[in-house]
Amino acid sequence: MSTIAGPSAPAGADERLMRTSPLRRLLGRPELGSVVGAAAVFVFFSIVADSFLRASSLGTVLYAASTIGIMAAPVALLMIGGEFDLSAGVLVTSSALISSMFSYQMTANVWVGVFVSLLVTLAIGAFNGFMLTRTKLPSFIITLGTFLMLTGLNLGFTKLISGTVSTKAIGDMEGFDSARKVFASQWTIGGVEFKVTILWWAVLVAIATWILLRTRFGNWIFAVGGEADAARAVGVPVIRTKIGLYLGVAFAAWVSGQHLLFSFDVVQSGEGVGNELIYIIAAVIGGCLITGGYGSAIGSAVGAFIFGMTSKGIVYAEWNPDWFKFFLGAMLLLATLLNAWVRKRAEATK
Amino acid sequence: MTAPKAPAGQEAPHRALVELDHVSKYYGNIKALTDVSLEVHAGEISCVLGDNGAGKSTLIKIIAGLHRHDAGTFLIDGEETTLVNPRDALDRGIATVYQDLAVVPLMPVWRNFFLGSEPTTGAGPFKRLDVRLMRETTRSELLRMGIDLRDVDQPIGTLSGGERQCVAIARAVYFGAKVLVLDEPTAALGVKQSGVVLKYVAAARDAGLGVVLITHNPHHAYLVGDRFVLLKRGAMSGSHTRASITLDELTRQMAGGSELEELSHELERAPAPTHLGGHPVPGKAE
Numbered sequence: 001m002s003t004i005a006g007p008s009a010p011a012g013a014d015e016r017l018m019r020t021s022p023l024r025r026l027l028g029r030p031e032l033g034s035v036v037g038a039a040a041v042f043v044f045f046s047i048v049a050d051s052f053l054r055a056s057s058l059g060t061v062l063y064a065a066s067t068i069g070i071m072a073a074p075v076a077l078l079m080i081g082g083e084f085d086l087s088a089g090v091l092v093t094s095s096a097l098i099s100s101m102f103s104y105q106m107t108a109n110v111w112v113g114v115f116v117s118l119l120v121t122l123a124i125g126a127f128n129g130f131m132l133t134r135t136k137l138p139s140f141i142i143t144l145g146t147f148l149m150l151t152g153l154n155l156g157f158t159k160l161i162s163g164t165v166s167t168k169a170i171g172d173m174e175g176f177d178s179a180r181k182v183f184a185s186q187w188t189i190g191g192v193e194f195k196v197t198i199l200w201w202a203v204l205v206a207i208a209t210w211i212l213l214r215t216r217f218g219n220w221i222f223a224v225g226g227e228a229d230a231a232r233a234v235g236v237p238v239i240r241t242k243i244g245l246y247l248g249v250a251f252a253a254w255v256s257g258q259h260l261l262f263s264f265d266v267v268q269s270g271e272g273v274g275n276e277l278i279y280i281i282a283a284v285i286g287g288c289l290i291t292g293g294y295g296s297a298i299g300s301a302v303g304a305f306i307f308g309m310t311s312k313g314i315v316y317a318e319w320n321p322d323w324f325k326f327f328l329g330a331m332l333l334l335a336t337l338l339n340a341w342v343r344k345r346a347e348a349t350k
Numbered sequence: 351m352t353a354p355k356a357p358a359g360q361e362a363p364h365r366a367l368v369e370l371d372h373v374s375k376y377y378g379n380i381k382a383l384t385d386v387s388l389e390v391h392a393g394e395i396s397c398v399l400g401d402n403g404a405g406k407s408t409l410i411k412i413i414a415g416l417h418r419h420d421a422g423t424f425l426i427d428g429e430e431t432t433l434v435n436p437r438d439a440l441d442r443g444i445a446t447v448y449q450d451l452a453v454v455p456l457m458p459v460w461r462n463f464f465l466g467s468e469p470t471t472g473a474g475p476f477k478r479l480d481v482r483l484m485r486e487t488t489r490s491e492l493l494r495m496g497i498d499l500r501d502v503d504q505p506i507g508t509l510s511g512g513e514r515q516c517v518a519i520a521r522a523v524y525f526g527a528k529v530l531v532l533d534e535p536t537a538a539l540g541v542k543q544s545g546v547v548l549k550y551v552a553a554a555r556d557a558g559l560g561v562v563l564i565t566h567n568p569h570h571a572y573l574v575g576d577r578f579v580l581l582k583r584g585a586m587s588g589s590h591t592r593a594s595i596t597l598d599e600l601t602r603q604m605a606g607g608s609e610l611e612e613l614s615h616e617l618e619r620a621p622a623p624t625h626l627g628g629h630p631v632p633g634k635a636e
């Protein structure tokens with residue numbers, strides 16, 4: 001791919017390097033496969049569902065995408081860093097339960113509960129990262145353990161404290177209205193309702209992309225996922241990087257959890273199971289390699305958007321929503337194949 | 351290559367950059383390394399030779415800060431030291447290039463070049479990688495070492511093995527390493543690629559670095575080496591300067607001296623079954 005040349009070799013334009021066309025550069029992007037997929041899904045539902053193209057549908061689709069996308073972005077970073085988090089789905093519920101029950105039991109301002117929840121959620125993320133780097137067991141096992149434990153704790157604690165599987169309503173408590181504004185408000189723009197989670201989603205994806213592509217930490221994420229031993233040998237703090245990634249997932253789980261709580265005013269303790277896989281699917285559709293070291297945060301957003309379009313498109317097409325999982329699975333397979341094909345072509349022609 | 355031919359009789363500095371004195375390392379009850387001594391001087395190449403399992407890896411892991419030694423003394427610039435981790439070794443000017451884990455294959459060349467020591471620009475939340483500097487430096491530094499890359503954006507995994515080693519060496523030189531430890535840099539390479547890598551090893555030496563070259567190839571070692579340490583079954587079986595040993599002798603010792611003679615003896619008598627004292631070899635016609 002390169003040659004050994006004398007010092008007289010031209011430093012400027014290289015005659016062996018063909019001008020890279022913008023198209024070729026685009027083909028090299030990890031999120032390309034997902035963009036093609038998203039366009040295909042969009043066209044498909046535009047044809048089969050009349051109401052899909054209405055402006056009001058856009059707000060609904062984006063909302064569905066944002067609830068997944070907020071989590072998919074940090075999960076994508078974690079996957080690029082070479083690890084999984086199977087506890088991410090129930091951690092969202094745990095985070096909501098903690099805010100709600102702490103505020104209710106202490107009869108405190110709900111913001112106190114929200115803050116306590118942030119600390120506890122981050123601590124659980126740190127626990128995942130710490131266990132992983134200490135025991136050197138696969139993250140699949142560690143977070144599967146956390147997933148099961150949290151599922152049990154969510155149900156057990158909620159029943160113990162409130163007697164039922166859902167928390168007590170906190171809608172009339174101090175601070176609820178301001179917290180709802182932050183985590184679960186909505187705006188109407190041009191007659192279309194947009195939820196605030198869409199904004200949170202956009203901000204998180206932007207931050208994740210910035211971190212990944214333009215910071216030292218981002219360079220380390222690629223390195224620990226691509227070849228952890230090589231990274232360690234050149235002085236990358238592998239342990240700190242991985243724990244940081246789990247903290248990122250925990251932070252997003254906290255944001256999602258607070259949205260869950262303040263959208264309504266009660267939380268069902270059994271929620272969230274299975275969502276962890278949807279986050280991973282969104283990240284993989286978005287071009288993340290399952291083995292780590294490659295992927296993008298923007299891709300995860302496109303993956304989440306595909307998820308939003310499919311889940312709502314099926315409703316607009318007036319099909320039975322039971323088919324949704326089938327579509328999701330087929331999409332995952334197709335996107336992964338497309339990604340692999342595109343990457344192979346991009347690398348072969350480089 | 352612009353690098354001048356090495357002045358053969360370069361004066362050795364008084365103090366070694368790195369000195370191991372009767373260093374030992376145990377894993378549980380296994381003696382991985384016993385009483386090994388090694389000196390690394392600026393502008394010199396110290397070769398560590400040994401067969402598989404001789405303790406070469408353990409030795410470099412100690413110098414690189416991956417393992418701590420259990421006995422003996424480890425001196426850096428004359429000061430007794432125990433390295434805590436690879437970062438510690440790097441901070442003290444010891445850079446190690448591993449044969450198979452020198453780089454992260456999926457990452458672009460420029461990201462690999464600066465991995466672990468990325469330059470940043472800006473402040474506070476806008477502190478970011480200095481991407482322009484990183485790309486330009488990668489290109490110019492590699493060109494200075496004689497590697498003319500077409501595209502610093504290509505994943506480093508698309509380079510050949512020799513080129514990857516060279517990038518890793520160029521990186522160590524750029525970051526001001528005083529001691530360069532190379533783990534079997536030519537082991538997986540063809541003759542031509544090995545020559546290219548050895549040229550960079552010599553270039554690093556001429557730049558004033560102390561080099562530790564680990565290899566099981568006495569021919570490669572003798573081409574560039576100033577000092578030779580032979581390891582065998584975790585212990586030092588010989589230590590020579592270039593003046594005190596010939597290539598033939600080095601090869602003979604490396605192969606185990608008397609063991610080699612025995613082996614050649616065994617190989618010789620195979621086609622001559624009469625040496626077996628008249629017993630015919632089954633299945634072989636006289």
